[in-house]
Amino acid sequence: MVKKKLFSGDYEIHASIKMLYPYIQTAGGLAEWFADDVRINNNDKTFLFCWDHEVRKARQVAFRINHFARFEFLPEDGEDQNDPSYFELRLEFNELTQSVFLKVLDYSDFDDVEELQDLWNGLMEKLHKTVGG
Template identity: 30%
Template structure:
């Protein structure tokens, strides 16, 4: 099995960092766009999609800046992260998604994230 590599996607978003962070870090916010059902207990999110359930542990987070999660079934050094940055040039809010995938799967995984983020933007009126 080939080793997964870290890749990064950037999405400009018309939304304040505070509002965006709520959609990225709370069960209610994540349930709006990321999964059908989301629960949070003991620093672990439980995500459900069509009856399939996955768990992700919160590794690190800073309010209005980022949240880093680790799928409990994945290797310890892999994670996915939602980071909020402000462009120094345009003062625009940017959502940065970091994730791991095998090199040949990065394009497909990127398209999946783009679909998910498009749903997020629709929910926040972007």
């Protein structure tokens, strides 16, 4: 079994927290920058994240309006159900600089940290273009 690692990154975004929050918490907002498509399965309230014709199911396990959203991926074949992969997107405001930051926490078995950082950098570029920030 592959050991999971926690990736953490902070990204400055020139937009208000109130404007950004739907982009980190709703299926429609996430579909604009995070995945090729994001849908909600109304039967079991899971989020369906689609990337390159691959679909992963996740549950939104925690959120606080205008602060953060956390999604836990449902275990796939052979994955440890007691140690699920997750990602958390947290909006933070720096009083000193009056800047908004998106803090990313990505707990997964992705083994190449540099490639994972490049992936998140690309996603943040897409989010910047989407929100104009």
